[in-house]
Amino acid sequence: MAMNAELLAILRGVPVIPVLTVEGPEDAVPLARALVEGGLPVLEVTLRTKGALKAIEAMARDVPEAILGAGTVLSASQISEAMAAGSQFLVSPGSTTKLAEAAALAGAPLLPGVATASEAMAMAEMGHHVLKFFPAEAAGGVSYLKSLGAPLPHLTFCPTGGIDAQKAKEYLALPNVVCVGGSWVTPSATLKAGDYATITRLARECLTLRGLR
Numbered sequence: 001m002a003m004n005a006e007l008l009a010i011l012r013g014v015p016v017i018p019v020l021t022v023e024g025p026e027d028a029v030p031l032a033r034a035l036v037e038g039g040l041p042v043l044e045v046t047l048r049t050k051g052a053l054k055a056i057e058a059m060a061r062d063v064p065e066a067i068l069g070a071g072t073v074l075s076a077s078q079i080s081e082a083m084a085a086g087s088q089f090l091v092s093p094g095s096t097t098k099l100a101e102a103a104a105l106a107g108a109p110l111l112p113g114v115a116t117a118s119e120a121m122a123m124a125e126m127g128h129h130v131l132k133f134f135p136a137e138a139a140g141g142v143s144y145l146k147s148l149g150a151p152l153p154h155l156t157f158c159p160t161g162g163i164d165a166q167k168a169k170e171y172l173a174l175p176n177v178v179c180v181g182g183s184w185v186t187p188s189a190t191l192k193a194g195d196y197a198t199i200t201r202l203a204r205e206c207l208t209l210r211g212l213r
Helices: 002-012 025-037 052-062 076-085 097-106 117-125 141-148 165-172 188-192 196-210
Strands: 016-020 042-046 067-071 089-091 130-133 156-159 180-182
Touching: 002 089, 002 130, 016 025, 016 196, 025 042, 025 052, 025 196, 042 052, 052 067, 052 076, 067 076, 076 089, 076 097, 141 156, 141 165, 156 180, 165 180, 165 196, 188 196
Parallel strands: 016 042, 016 180, 042 067, 067 089, 130 156
Antiparallel strands: none
């Protein structure tokens, strides 16, 4: 499946994908610039706010180095909206046949969320071999994901949910983990203060988690 290869190529480029919840373009652009400058160009913008699509549009226009993914994608209508806004891939918290079929029809690389072996197998049957493990910590953490490696060696995961820098290092040591997703790179207090230099520093620190710098 070509979209598996495309998605895997995107995810292999970074150890961490910052998961962003932004209100609109005015917050999104400086945040994207700070993360790109810190070496984390692959960004997941969750569709949890009214201004999320506008934020993706602004990032795509003003920060072309960023590789943008729309997160919390729940429906077929969101797929078309996210791609039109400039998203290059999609992320869902869970998996449904209908959503996976809609993404395939749209030609949109989808990182579908799974929390169990059965869900992972169901998505693999539909051709998805790169999966989001969510909510990672609540669903069993490093030990659970490690246990999936032997029976499901053909699957690769991006764990997200409850992960911090220390836990990220543990996940990244697993052979079936390509990268992790997390919001610790963009602390709310730091964002509120407009301290983008600190966000750039935190992004650079993420590169040391897998020896990229």
